[in-house]
Amino acid sequence: MSEPRTPVFAANWKMSHGPAETGAFVERFAARHGPRGDATVVVFPPAISLAAFAAAASGRPDLEFGVQDVHTEVEGAHTSGISAAMVPATGATWGLAGHSERRREFGDTDVDVGRKLVRLLEVGLRPVLCVGETLDEREAGRLATVLETQIRDALRPLGREGRARLAYAYEPVWAIGTGRTASPADAAEAHAIIREQLVRAEGCDAERAVILYGGSVKPANIDALLAAPGVDGVLVGGASLDPDSWAAICAAGR
Ligand code: PGA
Secondary structure, three states: OOOOOOOEEEEEOOOOOOHHHHHHHHHHHHHHOOOOOOOEEEEEOOHHHHHHHHHHOOOOOOEEEEEOOOOOOOOOOOOOOOOHHHOHHHOOOEEEEOOHHHHHHHOOOHHHHHHHHHHHHHOOOEEEEEEOOOHHHHHOOOHHHHHHHHHHHHHOOOOHHHHOOOEEEEOOHHHOOOOOOOOHHHHHHHHHHHHHHHHHOOOOOOOOOOEEEEOOOOOOOHHHHHOOOOOOEEEEOHHHOOHHHHHHHHOOOO
């Protein structure tokens, strides 16, 4: 029998919570959320708050954290860029790549996303590859094609060892920040498409790969989403910004 996958509760703060708010958040959240050995909790603060997160969470090694984005290059003249090589010194151990807001606002392509995955893996960070379809793509019946293309192109530059270390987040663009959540059945369908593709892709450990759902997750729908087949955790934006709401989400299944 295969081992169960450890659930992951991930918070994506996007452009919220600077260093001062980060310290206050961690203090309040830590008071409400005790360590749990049966799940991983990870927060993606803005890069400018990584050091503040590390300092505030220094007594709580169970609270993991990561970077929301890194540059495709290791170094050079890239004003405002953050090199993956700079990240481990903050204590962060995770990195997002391919979030739909990066794709939409900054033009990140699947090729860029693949290069970012390489950069994250090179320095030992654990990448979460974010994929998902727009409403137009879904309505045109292109769900599977879009997910398959995003995954195939992003995985292309990765070796077997790197592929085996990836986690994934299915985030339908139409459900992000809209209050419109994918139904548990929608999530299960998309997660099955992703896992099926990992079975076919060389080097991917489809059975052990963690696939998160993201898009308007909140305390009221967390249980139903986590119960959906193939959903191994969540990536939460808006509802992770309040420490009480985030603690309620991270208590699911306890
Ligand atoms: P949301 O964002 O929970 O606010 O919909 C999720 C995400 O973009 O990661």
